[in-house]
Amino acid sequence: MKTKLLEVKDLEKRFKLKKAVFAPPSFVHAINGVNLVLHEGETLGIVGESGCGKSTTGRCLLRLIEPSHGEVIFEGKDITHFTKSELKAFRKQVQMVFQDPMDSMNPKMTIGEIMAEPLISHKIPKAQWQELLTSTIKLVGLNEDHLSRYPHEFSGGQKQRIGIARAIILRPKVIVADEPVSALDVSVQSQIINLLQDLQEELDLSYVFISHDLGVVEHIAHRVAVMYLGEVVELADSEELFRDPLHPYTKALISSIPRKDPDERKERIILKGEIPSPSSPPAGCKFHPRCEFAAEICKTKRPALKQVYGREVACHLY
Amino acid sequence: MPSILKVKGLSTTFSGKHGDTTVVDGVDFELGKGEILGIVGESGCGKSVTSLSILQLLGKKGESSGVIQFNDMNLLEQSEKAMRGIRGRDISMIFQDPMSSLNPILTIGKQIGEMIEIHEEASGAERKLKVIGLLKKVGIPRAEEIYREYPHRLSGGMKQRVMIAMAIACNPAVLIADEPTTALDVTIQAQVLDLLKGLQKELNMSIILITHDLGVVAEMCDRVVVMYAGQVVETADTRTLLRSPKHPYAKGLVHSASLVSNENKRLNSIPGQVPLPGQFSSGCRFADRCEYVLDVCRRSQPSLSKLDKNTTCRCWLYGSKEAVQ
Amino acid sequence: MARLKEVTQSLHAPLMKEEKNPALVQKKLKVSMFWKVWNHKRAKYHLIFLFLFLVMGIFGPMIAPFDPNKPFYDALLQAPGKEHLLGTDALGRDVLSRLLYGTRVTLTVSILAAGITFVAGTLLGLISAYVGGIVDNILMRIMDILLALPSIILALAIVAVLGPSLTNAMIAVGVSSIPSFARLTRSAALTIKSSGYIEASRSIGSSHSWIIMRQFLPNITGVLVVYTTLFIGGAILDTAALSFIGLGAQPPAPEWGTMLSEGKNYIYEAWWLATFPGIAITVVVFVINDFGDVLRDIFDPKSVN
The missing domain is CATH 3.40.50.300 (P-loop containing nucleotide triphosphate hydrolases)
Incomplete structure (x- = not known):
């Protein structure tokens, strides 16, 4: 049994909607009752x-957004009640890689300064800096000369390498990567994915890999959680999920990926309608208005995530 | 060919x-x-x-x-x-970002109608009929209502459909x-x-x-x-x-x-x-x-x-x- | 590790711009701001003018032909001529000398006043933008109330409380423009606040002061420099105005506003009394304001280059 590193229990995040001054406050449930587990060394x-x-889930894991309800347990402790100093120690262990490498770097700082930022805020002795900086920048496939340059001198792929370098310089245990390759070109995407996989092996990292690109997730993830309107609808081993999706939404999602093989002409499931707005989600199962198997019960009762064939699905069909 | x-x-x-x-x-x-x-x-x-x-x-x-x-x-x-x-x-064109390609202060009907107005001669009523037909053709539900809507009320996918309707308006x-x-x-x-x-x-x-x-x-x-x-x-x-x-x-x-x-x-x-x-x-x-x-x-x-x-x-x-x- | 090395080498991504050694690049970037300003067609002349103005402020008393307060009783209200280049006033004091001494007063007062505005305004604006929520709301509502009054009226009220003197005028001018400066800083900082690198820095565990000092400030310095420049121009005008109505520099101190005020009584008999201080104020304020506009063009990446 692998050890649990990070566990999310019944996580909920409401955002208050701005309305007229005296109107009763209304909320949008960005996430609603999410349960997840991240094991050591897993993606x-x-x-x-x-x-x-x-x-939102990814940001709640680091408390970049304060969850409204629920627990985020890291190594046995609930981080949602951490004090400032505990939180700081926690952030040394859990780092984030962002989608837009351009936007996530201060244009006025050199690469060295950007990478040294975590060292400063976590008071790493200056004597170790040089060693850490050079070894880390080499780990991500750049070299020392790059340390004194500014972000605008780099291409998108190189910037994402720097973003990863900043995240691993403190040698954390977990990296939350929010769409780390979606802003990149296809050929560069695979470079970065290879890099992430190498680093995982080299540094014993665990990843939470957030993406809309199913192909990329299929390749990199060991287990996959499929979310729809703030809820996890299916959670399974990557291979099983892509081979045999159970939830009707997962089925549609996987069949909508454009097939790269010209001879594989599979009949696509084209979902009807649009994704409803999170501020007025449908009652019952949130997917029922678009679901071809929707029954009466789906309109009224919200299905809970339950164990089916060794995986978890939230659907009344099972 | x-x-x-x-x-x-x-x-x-x-x-x-x-x-x-x-x-x-x-x-x-x-x-x-x-x-x-x-x-x-x-x-x-x-x-x-x-x-x-x-x-x-x-x-x-x-x-x-x-x-x-x-x-x-x-x-x-x-x-x-x-x-x-x-x-x-x-030759017409549709762009990547449907959000910025639609004029936020004109109704959908008006924007597609304009396209027809520029290239074809048609009376106002004919135009409206044609626009609604186009909206239906690109799979927009409740076409008559959407005709009077402003772009910000539509989702990204809907906006892209509107862009397509506009692009094919003149065949x-x-x-x-x-x-x-x-x-x-x-x-x-x-x-x-x-x-x-x-x-x-x-x-x-x-x-x-x-x-x-x-x-x-x-x-x-x-x-x-x-x-x-x-x-x-x-x-x-x-x-x-x-x-x-x-x-x-x-x-x-x-x-x-x-x-x-x-x-x-x-x-x-x-x-x-x-x-x-x-x-x-x-x-x-x-x-x-x-x-x-x-x-x-x-x-x-x-x-x-x-x-x-x-x-x-x-x-x-x-x-x-x-x-x- | 061996495989990683292999990957590293196989990637050995060539930089987009392969040139120069890094130390050089860094140095260049720092110096380049000055050259950017210097190479601008108008800014060069502004810089020269402001430099001369500064020199005049520092060395004015040494260049001045006479003591600014020494009366020449044999030459009352003398028109500009050989001996007194810009004439003399009703007490027989040399206008040119007074003007040169006044340069220093104007310079100190306006820079200190703008300094007060800059420090307090930046602080308030940054706090407001960074903390947000209720703090932002309260601070900005207070600023809104103060902004509802013209800054000169606000300055008047402050001087009325503190008593008329040059120092108090300076404080009044400085304080009265804090609200607009704070608002400008806040809006500049808000655009930075939504940038990804602020969130990235937070995710690393950076402290608040670090984020403000290292992430916010460097990215809004350009804007702040532009605003401060414009505010110096405004401070000169406001100080002169306060002195003009007798609430700033007290006679016999040589101050441009005071001189203007003394000269207005003799506007028909001795035009030179009001004219020269007036010209001095106009020219200096014009140059500083235009310099501010030029700086804005240079600092603002969106401006057409």
Whole structure:
């Protein structure tokens, strides 16, 4: 049995909607009752379409967004009640890689300064800096000369390498990567994915890999959670999930990936309608208005995530 | 297949503070009638500029040369006024970002109506009827209501449908779709691609589909043009390209996109990055990233040469001759 | 590790711009700001003018031909001529000398006033933008109330409380423009706040002061420099105005506003009394304001280059 590193229990995040001054406050449930477990050395993929709450979940894991309810347990302790100093120690262990490498770097700082930022805030003795900086930048496939340059001198792929370098310089245990390759070109995407996989092996990292690109997730993740409108609808081993999706939404999602093989003409499931707005989600199962198997019960009762064939699915069909 | 649009030796240069930059350099391709042609390549390869050059939408700083043959006329020789008559009526375009392509202060009905008003003579009532028909055609539910709605009330997928309705309003012969589904979610992408394919059959349009996603190409296109650093490096029919790409860049692209891992579970990738316009070497532009690179590749540039009836390739490995520069 | 090395080498990504050694690049970037300003067609002349103005402020008393307060009783209200280049006033004091001494007063007062505005305004604006929520709301509502009054009226009120003197005028001018400066800083900082690198820095565990000092400040310095320049121009005008109505520098101190005020009584008999200080104020304020505009063009990446 692998050890649990990070566990999310019944996580919920409400955002208050701005309305008129005296109107009763109304809320949007960005995520609603999410349960996840990340094991040591594993990559947990979170996939879903826009508005499904995958990025909010990722940010709640680091308390970049304060969850409204629920627990995030890291190495046995609930981080949602951490004090400032405990939180700081926690952030040394859990780092984040962002989607837009351009936007996530201060244009006025050199690469060296950007990478040294975590060293400063966690008071690493200056004597170790040089060693850490050079070894880390080499780990991500750049070299020492690059340390004194500015972000605008680099291409997108190189910037993402620097973003990864910043995340691993403190040698954390977990990296939450929010769409780390979606802003990159296809050929560069695979470079970065290879790099992430190498680093995982080299540094014993665990990843939470958030992406809308199912192909990428299929490749990199060991287990995958599929989210729809703030809820996890299916959670399974990557291989099983892609070979035999159970939830109707997962089925549609996987069949919508454009096939790269010209001879494989599979009949696609084209979902009807749009993703409903998270501020007025449908009652019952949130997927029922678009689901071809929707029954009466789906309109009223929200299905819970339950064990089916050794995996977890939230659907009344099972 | 008779060709409807023929691009020959298209070069587009932008003048800037630090001199001129040639972004598109000698692009040749043909678009057959009723064909869906894909143009693929990574960012900065010139695929979008190529499409803007066809419609002469480059602004003051861009300048194109070469020949763009459409219905016996060279589009590059047409006056701005003549081009205005062609845009939207004969050749129309949809863009990647439907959010910024719609005017936020006009209703959907008004915006599509305007398109018809510019190119056709029709009374107000006729126009309205036609617009509603178009909205229904692109699969928008409650078309009468949406007719009166403003763009911000619609989701991304709906907006892209509106853009498509606008583009096909005057039954154009050619539709240029520049990354039409890149901003959309994957289930919505499937809907929009389905719609485009259906419309193409129904209206017998020719479509130029610009994309970076080979999956989209595989689903949609009959033939593909692969661009790299402002040049066409390979053209082939979709099946041939995806099954047996010739040019090393096309190979790299197909292999890294298919996410097939090699023996040690690593993805195939192309080392390095796309050179920026203005920093192209005088030899083959892919030489620095190519695993099959020869001496000759660094010395001189290969020409685009014909391998068989449907396939052309710009590579010394496939018997290209030296390109005339 | 061996495999990683292999990967590293196989990638050995060539930089987009392969040139120069890194130390050089860094040095160049720091110096380049000055050259950017210097190479601008108008800014060069502004810089020269402001430099001369500064020199005049520092060395004015040494260049001045006479003591600014020494009365020449034999030459009351003398028109500009050989001996007194810009004439004399009703007490027989040399206008040129007074003007030169006044340069120093104007310079110190306006720079200190702008300094007060800059420090307090930046602080308030940054706190407001960074903390957000209720703090932002309260601070900005207070600023809104203060902004509802013209800054000169606000300055008047402050001087009325503190009593008329040059120091108090300076404080009044400085304080009265804090609200608009704070608002400008806040809006500049808000655009930075939404950048990814702020969130990235938070995710690393950086402290608040670090984020403000190292992430916010460097990215809004350009904007702040532009605003401060414009505010110096305004401070000169406001100080002169306060002195003009007798609430700033007290006679016999040589101050441009005071001189203007003394000169207005003799506007028909001795035009030179009011004219020269007036010209001095106009020219200096014009140059500083235009310099601010030029700086904005240079610092703002969106401006057409």
